[in-house]
Amino acid sequence: MSIVNTVPFRFDIVGSFLRPEKLKSARSKFAKGEITAEELKSVEDESIKELVEKQKNIGLKVATDGEFRRSWWNLDFYWGLQGTRKIESQESHSFKGINLRGESVLLTGKISGESHPFIEHFKYVKKIAAKDIVVRQTIPSPTQFLLQLVSPSNLENTKAFYPEKEALIQDIVKAYKTVIKDLYDAGCRNVQLDDCSWGQFFEGRSKAFDQDRSHDEQRKAEKVRVNNLVLNDRPKDLIITTHICRGNYRSAWASFGGYEPVAEVLFGKQNVDAYYLEYDSDRAGGFEPLRYINGNKKVVLGLITSKTPELENKEETIKRIHEASQYVDLDKLYLSPQCGFASTEEGNILTEEEQWAKLKFIKEISEEVWGNT
Numbered sequence: 001m002s003i004v005n006t007v008p009f010r011f012d013i014v015g016s017f018l019r020p021e022k023l024k025s026a027r028s029k030f031a032k033g034e035i036t037a038e039e040l041k042s043v044e045d046e047s048i049k050e051l052v053e054k055q056k057n058i059g060l061k062v063a064t065d066g067e068f069r070r071s072w073w074n075l076d077f078y079w080g081l082q083g084t085r086k087i088e089s090q091e092s093h094s095f096k097g098i099n100l101r102g103e104s105v106l107l108t109g110k111i112s113g114e115s116h117p118f119i120e121h122f123k124y125v126k127k128i129a130a131k132d133i134v135v136r137q138t139i140p141s142p143t144q145f146l147l148q149l150v151s152p153s154n155l156e157n158t159k160a161f162y163p164e165k166e167a168l169i170q171d172i173v174k175a176y177k178t179v180i181k182d183l184y185d186a187g188c189r190n191v192q193l194d195d196c197s198w199g200q201f202f203e204g205r206s207k208a209f210d211q212d213r214s215h216d217e218q219r220k221a222e223k224v225r226v227n228n229l230v231l232n233d234r235p236k237d238l239i240i241t242t243h244i245c246r247g248n249y250r251s252a253w254a255s256f257g258g259y260e261p262v263a264e265v266l267f268g269k270q271n272v273d274a275y276y277l278e279y280d281s282d283r284a285g286g287f288e289p290l291r292y293i294n295g296n297k298k299v300v301l302g303l304i305t306s307k308t309p310e311l312e313n314k315e316e317t318i319k320r321i322h323e324a325s326q327y328v329d330l331d332k333l334y335l336s337p338q339c340g341f342a343s344t345e346e347g348n349i350l351t352e353e354e355q356w357a358k359l360k361f362i363k364e365i366s367e368e369v370w371g372n373t
Contacts, residue, residue: 016340017066074140113178141195203257243276258285267292274298280305280338290327302338309354
C-alpha cells in the first residue's frame with residue numbers, strides 16, 4: 001500500500017507554521033526594496049528546507065512548506081490565478097476585535113488556473129522531502145474564493161466580468177481543476193482545501209457574512225455543489241481533504257457554533273476523503289454532528305489548539321477522542337492541531353518552541369490511543 005493511501009495520519013497537521021525570524025526579516029527587507037526577489041527566495045528555500053527536516057524529525061509522515069512563501073492562507077492563492085490582482089482594501093474585518101490587514105483581490109478579466117506559482121512551490125518541497133514523506137499542498141476551497149468574489153465589497157467588480165453567477169462558478173471550477181491537475185502532474189497526491197466559508201451558517205458568524213438567513217439552505221446546497229464539481233473525476237490515488245475553520249488570525253477567531261447547521265450537507269454530501277475539524281474549545285460544540293459522516297470518510301479531530309501555548313490535559317483529550325468514537329469508529333479518527341499555527345505571516349501568539357511542543361504532545365497522545373502507527 002502506498003503511504004499516500006494512509007492519509008490522514010494518526011498524528012497529523014493542518015499546514016501552516018510560525019515563520020522564523022530570518023524569514024520575517026527577509027520579507028520585510030524585500031517589501032522595503034532592500035533585497036531582491038531572488039534573495040528573498042533564497043531565504044524562503046532555506047527556511048522551508050529546515051522546516052521539512054523538523055517535521056520529519058518530530059515523526060510526522062506528512063510535510064508542508066508551512067505556507068512560508070505566502071502572506072495569507074487564501075489571498076496568495078487567488079493572486080496566483082489568471083484574471084486577478086492584489087489590492088489594498090479599505091474594508092475592515094475584525095477577528096474577535098482584531099482588525100485584519102487591508103488586502104484583498106479583484107478581478108481583471110476571466111479567471112483561469114494556468115501557470116499557478118504554487119506548482120513550483122510544491123515541486124521544491126517534493127524535491128527536498130524524503131521519499132517516504134507525503135508532501136501536502138494546502139489551498140483555499142473553491143467556495144471560499146466564490147464567497148470572496150460575491151461579497152458586498154467585490155460584487156460590482158465581479159459582475160463587470162461575470163454578470164451571471166453560474167458563469168463565475170464554472171470558471172472557478174475550471175481554474176481549480178487546472179491547478180489540481182498541474183499539482184498532480186508534478187507528483188502531488190494530497191491536496192487540502194481550507195474552508196472558512198461554512199462559518200456563515202454557524203450560530204455566531206462574522207459580521208463580514210450576510211446576516212440574511214432566509215436563503216441558507218440554497219447557499220449550503222450551492223456550496224457543496226461547487227466543491228464537488230472540483231472534487232469529482234479526480235484520479236483515484238489523489239487524496240483530497242478539507243479543513244473547516246472558524247478563523248485564525250494572530251490567535252483570534254471569526255465565528256463560533258457547532259457543526260449541526262451544516263453537518264448533513266457538509267459531512268453527508270461533500271465528496272472529500274477526510275475532514276480536519278476544529279474541536280479545541282466549546283466554540284465548536286459537541287461531536288453529535290459527526291453522525292452524518294458516511295462511507296469511508298475519515299475525521300481528524302483538532303482537539304489541540306494552535307492559538308495558545310498551554311498544553312491541554314492529556315487524559316481529558318483522550319476521553320474526548322473516545323467520546324467522538326461514539327459517532328465515528330475509532331479506526332477512522334485521527335488527531336491534529338485545530339488549525340495551522342500561522343494562517344497569515346503574523347502567526348499565532350506562541351513561540352516556535354511552544355509550537356513544536358504542541359506537536360510532540362499530539363504525537364504522544366496518538367501513540368497512546370492508536371499505538372505507534
